[in-house]
Amino acid sequence: MIHFGRSSIISGLFSFLIFKIDCMTSKEKQVSVSRMIILFLVLLNIITINAGYTASGKWYWALIVTLPLLLLAILNVTQKKHAVLRNFPLIGYVRYFLESIRQEIRQYFFESDLDGKPFNRRQRSIVYQRAKNEKQTVAFGMQSDPNAVGSEWAAHSVYPISLGADDLRVWIGNHLCQQPYHASIYNIGAMSYGALSKTAIEALNRGAKLGGFAHNTGEGGISEYHLKGGDLIWQIGTGYFGCRDEKGKFHALAFRKNAIRPEVKMIELKLSQGAKPGHGGILPASKNTVEIAAIRKVTAGTTIYSPASHSAFNSPEGLAQFLQLLRELSGGKPVGFKICIGDKQEFIDICRAIKSTGHIPDFITIDGAEGGTGAAPLEFTDHLGMPLREALPFVKQILGELGLSNEIRILAAGKIITGFDILKTLSLGAAACYTARGMMFAIGCIQALICDSGKCPVGVATQNPALYKGLDPTDKAVRVFNFHLNTIQATREMMEACGFPDTKSINPSKFFRRTEDQTTKSFEEIYFKRKKERMEQNKIKSLLN
Numbered sequence: 003m004i005h006f007g008r009s010s011i012i013s014g015l016f017s018f019l020i021f022k023i024d025c026m027t028s029k030e031k032q033v034s035v036s037r038m039i040i041l042f043l044v045l046l047n048i049i050t051i052n053a054g055y056t057a058s059g060k061w062y063w064a065l066i067v068t069l070p071l072l073l074l075a076i077l078n079v080t081q082k083k084h085a086v087l088r089n090f091p092l093i094g095y096v097r098y099f100l101e102s103i104r105q106e107i108r109q110y111f112f113e114s115d116l117d118g119k120p121f122n123r124r125q126r127s128i129v130y131q132r133a134k135n136e137k138q139t140v141a142f143g144m145q146s147d148p149n150a151v152g153s154e155w156a157a158h159s160v161y162p163i164s165l166g167a168d169d170l171r172v173w174i175g176n177h178l179c180q181q182p183y184h185a186s187i188y189n190i191g192a193m194s195y196g197a198l199s200k201t202a203i204e205a206l207n208r209g210a211k212l213g214g215f216a217h218n219t220g221e222g223g224i225s226e227y228h229l230k231g232g233d234l235i236w237q238i239g240t241g242y243f244g245c246r247d248e249k250g251k252f253h254a255l256a257f258r259k260n261a262i263r264p265e266v267k268m269i270e271l272k273l274s275q276g277a278k279p280g281h282g283g284i285l286p287a288s289k290n291t292v293e294i295a296a297i298r299k300v301t302a303g304t305t306i307y308s309p310a311s312h313s314a315f316n317s318p319e320g321l322a323q324f325l326q327l328l329r330e331l332s333g334g335k336p337v338g339f340k341i342c343i344g345d346k347q348e349f350i351d352i353c354r355a356i357k358s359t360g361h362i363p364d365f366i367t368i369d370g371a372e373g374g375t376g377a378a379p380l381e382f383t384d385h386l387g388m389p390l391r392e393a394l395p396f397v398k399q400i401l402g403e404l405g406l407s408n409e410i411r412i413l414a415a416g417k418i419i420t421g422f423d424i425l426k427t428l429s430l431g432a433a434a435c436y437t438a439r440g441m442m443f444a445i446g447c448i449q450a451l452i453c454d455s456g457k458c459p460v461g462v463a464t465q466n467p468a469l470y471k472g473l474d475p476t477d478k479a480v481r482v483f484n485f486h487l488n489t490i491q492a493t494r495e496m497m498e499a500c501g502f503p504d505t506k507s508i509n510p511s512k513f514f515r516r517t518e519d520q521t522t523k524s525f526e527e528i529y530f531k532r533k534k535e536r537m538e539q540n541k542i543k544s545l546l547n
């Protein structure tokens with residue numbers, strides 16, 4: 003009797019369900035997936051209870067899974083925040099999960115050697131290989147298409163030369179400087195403790211010490227992890243971290259205290275950076291730990307915005323004077339400023355003020371629009387600033403026209419990963435280069451593109467101890483050293499093949515780019531010749547007027 007009764011209930015419920023689905027498909031002409039899922043789960047729970055009742059009590063254990071699933075599905079359809087979960091309870095989570103591992107899936111399964119942005123697999127792999135001191139070669143030939151528009155190459159010589167090991171250094175410091183710095187042509191780009199973890203900063207600094215090259219602190223100030231023996235370029239941004247008073251204004255004595263440290267070899271004043279020119283800095287609350295807040299003199303656990311502009315000066319002359327003040331306070335160390343070129347006239351005005359005041363900085367760092375950052379608004383990253391390859395020739399030309407080329411060295415940053423990248427950059431006017439993201443790869447960055455979440459899986463760009471403890475600074479320091487050494491070695495070999503006896507002789511007439519299907523132009527023609535012609539035409543015009 004009882005058994006019969008139960009069967010009737012179940013078959014009744016089945017008929018009801020089928021009736022409901024039938025109604026949904028026939029009346030509304032649309033199947034509501036959410037209702038189907040809920041009905042399915044209701045049914046599943048009823049069947050489970052029935053099985054527990056009729057067959058074996060063990061079936062009741064299944065309710066531990068089926069009942070919460072039903073409750074969760076009901077919660078999903080009743081909430082109003084996520085349409086995907088409201089329309090597709092439970093299965094909507096699959097979408098969220100796949101979305102969260104999209105970058106990894108793409109990298110592991112679908113990415114070809116020339117895919118991947120901002121750095122393709124070939125670029126990332128060469129850094130990993132050089133950092134691990136693994137093979138320095140690639141097999142079976144070129145992967146890119148040499149006939150494609152945009153393809154670039156350098157002219158080698160039939161008379162290769164041989165260079166000494168210490169050829170790839172440059173002196174930075176003009177006649178006003180009392181402590182010139184003999185810099186490597188390849189250095190660690192600006193990245194703060196805050197954007198990067200303490201273990202990452204320590205690894206970079208130790209690597210710089212091993213290799214005898216410089217480590218730019220980034221605008222977040224000097225922490226104990228920066229003081230592991232590597233040469234420092236101390237960067238000062240609009241937040242004046244490490245040299246500010248309680249109100250966030252520049253504080254001369256606090257500056258001097260840090261500037262005269264023996265580790266600090268040069269001072270770089272940041273005006274703007276390529277990934278977010280004119281925006282100021284953002285330190286997300288998740289990365290603003292108690293320790294970082296103490297170094298920066300801000301409140302822990304809050305999002306810190308550095309202002310977009312400097313409070314210490316507001317004119318080109320003011321900038322020149324401020325740079326001179328920094329030089330004097332630091333005891334005559336090389337000073338310079340970092341800029342991503344935007345309004346060309348503003349840069350020309352700065353150079354004119356430098357000339358007229360006589361306060362000539364020792365270097366100018368040019369950051370390309372293609373530069374990276376920990377966190378920035380998309381509009382700023384994608385649509386503001388001049389790319390490095392255009393900015394360098396412009397800056398070189400302006401310094402030349404104003405007779406400042408011998409006094410001011412140009413430093414450059416923007417996706418400079420290989421020896422060829424370094425040589426191209428030098429040919430366009432730079433004396434030395436930075437690599438920021440290249441060094442991140444060297445210490446294990448996998449380009450997960452989540453620096454702004456605080457969840458960097460390899461402990462490079464996070465303040466989560468559970469994650470950054472995975473990065474061993476001593477081991478990764480060797481990788482930083484290897485990457486630098488092997489990249490310099492590759493640069494030197496290319497210079498030898500092209501017959502460049504020193505970095506000064508690397509010139510743009512030896513580098514080429516396919517600009518159209520059947521047209522190839524040298525960098526000289528692309529970046530300098532038209533400008534020269536225009537200058538000559540302007541001269542003739544002014545003579546005629």
Ligand SMILES: Cc1cc2nc3c(=O)[nH]c(=O)nc-3n(C[C@H](O)[C@H](O)[C@H](O)COP(=O)(O)O)c2cc1C
Nearest residue numbers: 191192193220221373374375376416417437438439
């Ligand atoms: C995580 C991260 C943090 C950065 N922090 C700074 C900074 O504090 N100051 C700065 O001037 N540039 C900063 N940058 C920009 C780099 O210094 C560099 O100019 C830019 O990324 C281009 O070089 P790259 O292509 O070698 O990365 C940061 C970049 C990254 C990826």
